[in-house]
Amino acid sequence: MKVTFPHLGTMHIFCKAIAEAAQIPYIVPPETSRKTLTLGVLHSNECICLPFKIILGNFIEALQMGADTIVMVGSGPPCRLGLYDLVQKVILEDMGLHYRWLTIPPRLTWQAIWKNYEETKELKKELTWKNIVLFPYGLWMGWKKMMACEGLERLAMKVRPREVKKGETQKRLKRALSWVDEAKTLRAVEEAVQKGTGFLNEIEQDHAFIPFKIAIVGELYTVMDPHINRGVEQKLGELGAEVTRTSWFSTHIRRSLRWDKNRHGSERLRFLKASKAYLGYDVGAECNVSIGEAILRSREGFEGVVHLMPFACMPETTASGILIQVGKDLDIPILTIILDEQEIEGRIQTLLEAFVEMLQWKRKAA
């Protein structure tokens, strides 16, 4: 048995940690590339959203490398994410690839357990008692590594706009993340974080520079994965903007587990409430949060909002229409970037440069 999982930001680091700590054999799919996307596009149709295509591409590449068990997060209605597995299973079957599929339910319900029952029974034969005993430790290890990655990424977002030599932060962040990836024990993870933090802080910075404050909102997949959004976060940072986002793995996991120690759930609630003025009902996925966050961020003194969504995303399409009005009413520039499989990296760079320039004018005029 070889387990595999899709790419999403730094997810491979902590998924790998879980599998490694529990001694389950695994295969990390190759880093999302043009080839991954081409495979995904080839085996789906034009109006299916981009995350579907990339996840499918990841799976195809991993299965071709010899993986045989797919682990995938599930989700509920009304977004299409909840039916990804139904369609992807048929596509992989049609391609003649053999796999087993495990869906992690978004919420633990009887139905979720029932639907996964057959597959779990099969898997139980191949797992040893050692795997099962070690699994909680693996989860804890994964959680620690996830927090470590997020901490480093957050720090990089702060450092990036002030760096003197452009591109230095990204280089160092990659190294720091690889240290976390290599750490084998909980203690080593902590050391890697300390070393990485120091490493990032050592970057030569221009402390007199006041960066623009920009919030990234939108569909979580496009916000979290730099391969899908073509490094919007990094590009904005290097243009001199301090970027903030509320879409992190930890916030989404905490929300679905209803585990609100640090009040991340209530922050979401705050966004939902703020969106009420424009949207009278919870549309689903991140639609209301996108709108609410844009409204609140403009009140908190942010200078711009970048809204990311995949082409033909159902909830975010509604959000993008309403965000135009929000931008007009609250006098905050909002840039909506729609992402699909087209090669648009250059165009995004131009759009972001123009956006930041506009913020500069606004600042001068004020």
Next chain:
Amino acid sequence: MEEKGRIGIPRALMYYRYFSLWHTFFEELGWSVVVSDGLGKTGKIIYFEDSCLPMKLMVTHAVSLQDKADHLFVPRLVSLHRSYIMCPKFRGAPDVVRLATEGKISIIDETVDLQSRNHSLLQSFLRIGEKLGASKKEAKQALKKGEQVYSKFKEESIDRINGLPLRDLFQLRIPTPGKRKESTLRVAFVGHPYNLFDSDINKDIFTLTKSLGIEIFTSDFLSEKEIDRELSDLSKEIYWSSGREIVGALFHFLKGGVDGVVFLTSFKCGIDALLQEFIKRSRKVHGGANVPFLVLSFDEHTGREGLLTRLEAFKDVMEQRKAPNSKHQIPKKSQ
């Protein structure tokens, strides 16, 4: 009864399924109903958001009504079934319409969510009645009448589609024509009701089809039980009620009983895009009868002539299959 005022209903989205209910309800309460016209020759669409064509048409129709009525009826349709939901875009539709009409008209945007007791059909319509100044009893009676008319129309829908031109299809006063004569070719049209019946989306495909002498079937023909049966062995429940209807009907018709199946979809429809892939692949994986299958995708640029060519070609395919001892006859796949 004296007239209390005018209710504007945009001729878009679920109007095409529930027109009879909505019409009857408002007329019973003493309001006259104004329904928006089609785009007409100019075909000017308001691009308020970058959505699918049916949603853009919704906004366009609503804006065209803003000076013609006292209230605009754009219900927030969250769920029209006790266990399945509608497309997420429907949830935001009243808000989008409100922004597009710039608050020039009052909008009745009552939530209909059959999954929650508070927003059941009765509760929602009672609240609408209250807003329009009707008593509970009046509203209840109007809804009951509306539901009767709705089920009568649903029963007769296949006869109406085949017997009436499209513009008469959604007129309450025009009676259903009697028994039609049987055609040799029977084709099932599957899709969202607005893709099937909105001539601005599908360029009046039913008239084209009828002019080719083809008899039309739709998923109205199937009962909910039949659809559930088709979907019983899926590994995961499809949770959109329209999606279920489409997949169930396609599975049913593709097994046989008709000579061809046409799937109508709008470009950028998220539900259709995903399910279309699912149907195509499941057909390949699981095999089955070889009923000719045509997928037509519509957007603002779809032309009538191109559509006619495709339909004619499709007709040729069906006729060849039907012809006895035809050279081109496709052998039935053994299962």
